[in-house]
Amino acid sequence: MASSVDKQRENQREQKKCLRLLLFPLPFQGHLSPMLQLANVLYSRGFSITIIHTCFNSPNPSNNPHFTFHSIPDGLSKSESSRADNIVALVSLLNTNCADPFRDCLTKLLSDVSEEPVACLISDSTWKFTDAITESLQLPRFVLRTNNVSSFLALAALPLLQEKGYLPIQESQVEAPVLELPPLKVKDIPAFKTPDQETLYQTIAGLVKQTNSCSGTIWNSFEELEHEPLTVLRHDFPVPVFPLGPLHKYFPVPSSSLLAQDQSSILWLDKQAPKSVIYVSFGSVANIEGAEFLEIAWGLANSQQPFLWVVRPGSVNGSEWLEALPNEFLEEISGRGHIVKWAPQQEVLAHPATGGFWTHNGWNSTLESICEAVPMICHPCFGDQRVNARYVSDVWRIGVHLENRLDRMEIARAVRKLLVEAEGQEIRERAVHLQKMADQCIREGGSSFQSLENLISLILSAPLA
Numbered sequence: 428m429a430s431s432v433d434k435q436r437e438n439q440r441e442q443k444k445c446l447r448l449l450l451f452p453l454p455f456q457g458h459l460s461p462m463l464q465l466a467n468v469l470y471s472r473g474f475s476i477t478i479i480h481t482c483f484n485s486p487n488p489s490n491n492p493h494f495t496f497h498s499i500p501d502g503l504s505k506s507e508s509s510r511a512d513n514i515v516a517l518v519s520l521l522n523t524n525c526a527d528p529f530r531d532c533l534t535k536l537l538s539d540v541s542e543e544p545v546a547c548l549i550s551d552s553t554w555k556f557t558d559a560i561t562e563s564l565q566l567p568r569f570v571l572r573t574n575n576v577s578s579f580l581a582l583a584a585l586p587l588l589q590e591k592g593y594l595p596i597q598e599s600q601v602e603a604p605v606l607e608l609p610p611l612k613v614k615d616i617p618a619f620k621t622p623d624q625e626t627l628y629q630t631i632a633g634l635v636k637q638t639n640s641c642s643g644t645i646w647n648s649f650e651e652l653e654h655e656p657l658t659v660l661r662h663d664f665p666v667p668v669f670p671l672g673p674l675h676k677y678f679p680v681p682s683s684s685l686l687a688q689d690q691s692s693i694l695w696l697d698k699q700a701p702k703s704v705i706y707v708s709f710g711s712v713a714n715i716e717g718a719e720f721l722e723i724a725w726g727l728a729n730s731q732q733p734f735l736w737v738v739r740p741g742s743v744n745g746s747e748w749l750e751a752l753p754n755e756f757l758e759e760i761s762g763r764g765h766i767v768k769w770a771p772q773q774e775v776l777a778h779p780a781t782g783g784f785w786t787h788n789g790w791n792s793t794l795e796s797i798c799e800a801v802p803m804i805c806h807p808c809f810g811d812q813r814v815n816a817r818y819v820s821d822v823w824r825i826g827v828h829l830e831n832r833l834d835r836m837e838i839a840r841a842v843r844k845l846l847v848e849a850e851g852q853e854i855r856e857r858a859v860h861l862q863k864m865a866d867q868c869i870r871e872g873g874s875s876f877q878s879l880e881n882l883i884s885l886i887l888s889a890p891l892a
């Protein structure tokens with residue numbers, strides 16, 4: 428006999444046969460992947476999908492041939508698009524350049540009667556012009572936040588923290604607690620390296636406004652992981668909230684990697700003992716100094732553990748790739764270390780040989796690690812990563828925090844603590860517990876599963892533009 432959920436689904440499917448959703452990701456790896464994962468989840472529930480994207484960091488349409496792709500001009504010059512050193516300026520420029528092309532594209536799509544009618548736009552929250560444009564076209568708009576809830580609350584609190592004197596951060600205060608945002612310390616406040624703090628504050632104010640004024644916010648997080656921050660969010664923000672994560676675990680989706688993933692990582696891992704390898708990666712944006720690079724290298728060598736290390740070309744200031752590594756180091760680690768430019772990270776984390784992940788705590792990396800029960804070494808670089816790292820080490824207690832200036836001895840100790848010592852085993856047990864929750868919440872009856880049902884019902888109930 429069909430359950431009431433089945434019947435509800437069947438009804439929804441009938442209604443959705445002729446509905447299209449427009450999705451508009453921000454063109455950075457950490458934003459593009461969750462948006463395309465969400466697109467696949469919604470496609471699997473019967474919607475047609477159109478992706479509107481910039482030419483800069485364009486997704487590869489052939490990875491998702493079941494979607495329609497429309498590119499808009501972003502007006503970036505070659506030199507502007509390589510300004511990864513100032514991500515705040517790049518995001519601001521994209522926002523200035525893309526508003527008109529986006530409006531034109533949307534107007535055209537809405538007037539195209541040969542396609543299914545459009546039910547709504549799902550936009551990345553960092554696009555700050557989509558509220559005004561969708562309002563003028565009377566199109567319902569949902570927002571995807573690709574970071575977690577706790578870091579969003581910290582970002583939204585920046586004006587208050589400034590008013591209360593926490594900002595700009597004073598070196599003497601970094602260990603002090605932020606009383607308004609427990610368990611954060613002053614050094615965890617989401618700060619960004621930019622010479623133009625005013626643009627930063629405007630960008631953050633924009634994303635808070637986008638999040639406050641839409642038909643609903645979608646989160647790549649889950650109720651059991653962020654129950655308290657979600658309670659605060661629901662209280663402070665007057666829009667429906669849909670925690671649907673972990674989006675990459677509903678079913679396998681095609682990779683949306685902007686860089687080629689080096690498959691030798693997996694062949695190398697195949698030769699290593701179970702849970703013996705520390706995987707090291709700082710994501711698609713963060714850069715490190717040359718001196719830090721050498722501390723990392725010698726820390727890994729001194730740990731005596733096997734390691735798989737992603738060194739993104741250009742991510743070490745002043746170097747193209749590995750030329751700063753001394754021969755002595757390469758001889759020392761021969762056979763025990765494998766260095767690649769970019770790895771198939773989800774496969775690496777799911778590999779039986781991976782025992783720990785030294786991460787910058789970008790939200791995707793953190794969530795991917797949680798989903799594979801891989802304990803972390805946290806070394807946040809900027810922004811929301813600091814909040815994520817504090818939650819990993821102090822709230823979920825599934826990682827070791829490298830809080831001070833990078834030091835080879837401290838790195839070696841942290842790696843051994845995670846992979847060899849009893850404390851690492853306790854951390855691993857908590858990680859397994861969290862992994863089970865992540866696994867259950869997207870199954871029928873789970874919190875994210877139910878949230879998805881609620882989102883679909885809301886989309887279907889909205890009048891068409």
Ligand code: UDP
Nearest residue numbers: 457710711712737769770772789790791792
């Ligand atoms: N990633 C990858 N290969 C790598 C390093 C990272 O595929 O060698 C992926 C990773 O799986 C994650 C994304 O890149 O989905 C990075 O996103 P995150 O939010 O962790 O950090 P960001 O790059 O935005 O700082």
